[in-house]
Amino acid sequence: MPSVRFRLNGVEMDVDADPDRSLLDILRGQLGMTGSHFGCGAGECGACNVMIGDRAVAACDTPLWSVADKDITTIEGLGTPERPHPLQRAFITEQALQCGYCVSGILMSAAALLKRNPKPGSREVKEALDGNLCRCGSHNRMVRAVLRAADEMAAE
């Protein structure tokens, strides 16, 4: 089996697997990292979004071979309760979810946005999150939370 190298949450990885398998499948299966969620498996919902460089991509729609030598961040690498990312803090403050299944993908889309554009307006936030579906209707709180995180990051 060929192996594919990449950096995952800052750690060098070497994964032996069929390079045509999806990144999501590798993350959740082989690597046991279940923070990135399966929603549709077809690039249509954003539940599985991870960050590659400063772009959010659907891991279910990303073949393993395509991430060779790339820098991947998943929700597990975004922050921890001890060292939360400002987005995670803001989602708690704004109580910005209901069931929360969509949230890890949404946090990754938002994190990618803030990397590219640290001072987005609400229209830009909505655009950046437009590929993420939320069935519970928590959208407005999430947009507020992203704007709050951006403010906090600017103040830091």
Next chain:
Amino acid sequence: MNQPAPSPSSPKLPVNLAANPKLSSWLKFSPQGQVTVSPGKVEIGQGIVTALAQIAADELDIDISRVQMIRASTAASPNEGVTSGSLSVQQSGRAMRHACAEVRQIFLQLASERLGVDIASLGVEDGTISGPGNVTTSYWELAEEVSLDRDATPDVKPKPATRRALAGNSVQRIDIPDKVFARARFIHDWALPEMLHGRVLRPQNARAKLTGLKDGNVRTIAGFVAVVRDGSFAGVVCETEHGAEAALQALRKGAVWADGEPLPDESDLAAFLKAAPSETTIIDKRTASSPGAKKRTLRRQYTRPYIAHASIAPSCAMAQWNGDRVHVWTHSQGVYLLRTDLALVLKLPAENIIVEHMEGAGCYGHNAADDVALDAVLLAKTTGGRPVRVQWSREAEMSDAPFGAAMAIEIEADLDAAGEIIDWRHSIWSNGHVARPGRAAQPALLAGFEVENPFPRMISTNPPQANGGGSDRNAVPLYDFPSWQIESHRLTTMPIRTSALRTLGAQGNVFAIESFLDEIAAERGEDPVAFRLRHLTDERAKDVIRAAAKRARWKPEKQPGIGYGIAFARYKNTGAYCAAVAEIEGAGDIRVRKLTLAVDVGEAINPDGVINQIEGGAIQATSWVLKERVRFDRQRITSTNWTEYPILRFSEVPEVEVELIQRSEMDPVGAGEAAHGPVSAAIANAVFDALGVCVRHLPITRENIIAAMEQAP
């Protein structure tokens, strides 16, 4: 059930506590300073676990951080039936409050004996019990001496609302940090030791029978464990999820299916619903004492399509056999109810089955959670005791899970010479809205209809009006019309599987009633707010309408291309009051710019949690109204992905403002379903305001607007 009715003066236990009277089944104390609380209700994204923790902390006088909430399981938890948005806080909260009040009293009694002081002089602060002369003890000190293995009694009175420290205040939901930090809380993210993965093969065409199955190269797939077949039920088990997916594809190639059963004509739902065999019930009738003189009759027909639950996660379950006992992990809304149905299918005593809850994605009613649990149980039979996890595909979730029922609604209003309503007749044609597990002599689980000796497919029924009704939910007018007749025709065939979806029939009925009212008001040249207020007597109803109207500055100046609409309902006619004002723009593709809502849920235990649910409900209803409709041809469901079944996106979501009218002296009622009806109708009324056309067939798409214009009036 021949118990003598208690006399009205003797105190009664809350229903759920009476059914599960043992106090230790509700809560336990540890000497280390923790209280574990086990409700029979489950978290479905509505924050109920937090609300129940608040109630327990309040009643016991402890800090909420000492409360540990236990997931419901048939092994230990009280049986509280199903968790569906609107009744859960009401029923479970009352039972929890009462149980905690009594437990507090038991501790105080013992403390008074130990400390030698009068019980009335004792107070509790964060679990520390103290009395005059600085004598103290605590729950934790006394925990080992107190046995809660006793039945609750009706005599203890919980605290009055004014003495509660937490209820009524917004506290942060206790499940949110895990979800934000992606700590495995969802069933989807768990792995049991030695766990295998299963997938189930289902037909493309509706209800097609499996007539042949060649397993071809399935067995050569790495990690292959088993192919399972039982009648038309078939599936695979593999070491890995990836392997299970590959095996399923291989199995599909070798499957031969008979023809399925035909589906109705999607383009004329009303014709199908009205022609199908049905059973008629008169839901309510009011006769005028002095009937007015009829001048004319207006008659309108409304439809709402089948709507998918469309949870963002496909349903998932795990099961593990040990001899003739099985343990099931599920995101079902009712662990005991699911157990009942599993016992029926497996022909096992219920005691052999443990059903344990784990969180799933928001479900909004009876989705495939229960179905996939049986799938896992059947596949796990073949693995020699290793647990099997089964997850449905997106396609299965969108086509094999039950849908919210399509409805055709016809309303006739007789008007007198002054244009006042003197008689109102409302008829509904629809499948029943509930086919939940655990309530009938036959199971309601999908695989149960597919196995070799199948159970008959369950036909949905409607709960009685006393429980809020089903198709007829919210069909009885809340207005003071002098006479009416409400009639429901429940279909006795069910080509498309339906069961509980948020609000059952209320969304359709409120949409119809409130749309028609705006038409009648417009004919009279009367303002829709004034018209409604004039026909209501309940002050709480009027208050929400006035509050929403005021907050939305009803009615803003007319601008081209912009419309405003208002609508109101009291959910189930006995639950939460909600009024909504919608502001929309557009002529073909409608965009909802803003929703302004006022809500009265009685005592709001966690106000921010209530607002969160109302916002969510308002946005989901906007999605239903503007976009959603299950699509099918004559063979199969075709809306099996997010392209064919679009829902509202971030860029399309309206601004939502919610005003909460707090009434701490009133019993709390659920908020999860209050907004759907009013928001749906308010959007339709805003479209009428902007375009002068009544769209009576949901969803309000460009296509349906054009059709409505062609048919006007």
